[in-house]
Amino acid sequence: MIGQAQRISELSRAALPHTRRNHTPVLAFTSGKGGTGKSFMSLNTAYALSELGKKVLLIDFDINFAAQHILVDVLPEYSLSDYLQRKIGIEEAIYEFGPNLEFIFGESGVREADLTPTVISKLFLDVDSLDRQYDFIIIDTAAGGGEQVLSVLKKSDIQIVVANPEPTAVMDAYVIVKLMLKYGITSDSKFVIVNKANNLEEGEIAYRNINAAVKNFLKVEVPLLGIILDSDEIKRSSFSQRIFLKEMKGNSEAARIKEIARKLLKIKQLANSNQ
Numbered sequence: 001m002i003g004q005a006q007r008i009s010e011l012s013r014a015a016l017p018h019t020r021r022n023h024t025p026v027l028a029f030t031s032g033k034g035g036t037g038k039s040f041m042s043l044n045t046a047y048a049l050s051e052l053g054k055k056v057l058l059i060d061f062d063i064n065f066a067a068q069h070i071l072v073d074v075l076p077e078y079s080l081s082d083y084l085q086r087k088i089g090i091e092e093a094i095y096e097f098g099p100n101l102e103f104i105f106g107e108s109g110v111r112e113a114d115l116t117p118t119v120i121s122k123l124f125l126d127v128d129s130l131d132r133q134y135d136f137i138i139i140d141t142a143a144g145g146g147e148q149v150l151s152v153l154k155k156s157d158i159q160i161v162v163a164n165p166e167p168t169a170v171m172d173a174y175v176i177v178k179l180m181l182k183y184g185i186t187s188d189s190k191f192v193i194v195n196k197a198n199n200l201e202e203g204e205i206a207y208r209n210i211n212a213a214v215k216n217f218l219k220v221e222v223p224l225l226g227i228i229l230d231s232d233e234i235k236r237s238s239f240s241q242r243i244f245l246k247e248m249k250g251n252s253e254a255a256r257i258k259e260i261a262r263k264l265l266k267i268k269q270l271a272n273s274n275q
Helices: 006-014 038-051 080-082 117-129 149-153 167-181 202-216 234-237 252-273
Strands: 026-030 058-059 101-104 136-141 160-163 190-197 224-229
Touching: 006 136, 026 038, 026 149, 038 058, 038 101, 038 190, 038 252, 058 080, 058 160, 117 149, 117 190, 136 149, 149 167, 160 167, 160 202, 160 252, 167 190, 190 234, 202 224, 224 252
Parallel strands: 026 136, 026 160, 058 101, 058 136, 160 190, 190 224
Antiparallel strands: none
């Protein structure tokens, strides 16, 4: 996409609108529907940033279908649920996966009624207390546009919508952007990743359709962070519960994920330099 790098550079001035210099950005990966590969993308982007020497905390906030512990084949002692029920503090919930990558794993079956805006606000206050320990904090939200998801998105610095080329996924990506705007998330901090494309042309068409709908009906734009193609290697990594990027360093899709990580790093650097 011609001009996307320049567009991202321009938007980096507004991507972290309410943060102090060198604040650790909170990146929320979300999707309008399930099955787009949102958890895969958040995990592998987090791993890519850790490989760039950045300290990353990945929080699984899908309270109905937690996936990160399954994707990395870990049975955690504590989960986000234990923290939300005040059984443990935020630091006790952290699982050290590697030198630069740590998790707060989710647990399916948490009652949505327990996740009030007050509870979510407290989570972010506690996450902010960890600020200096990390270069990036990544949140893997649930799919859809429920109030809990929108509350998390509103408190995040950058919202990354993961879509795929299916017409329903394209429409749902537009809807989640619309819901964010209705919920008061009006800053230029929303981006799109098109995942599971059969080829780059299909991915670019899907992105153009998303951005055209957003631009025409919502009067905003959502820059493209990257296009990831569907592949047997990606499927095998999920089945074997291995991090794709760790197993397939020379793969072309691994290179595209690394490029997404470099763009996010550049956004952070430019945002800090413009403060």
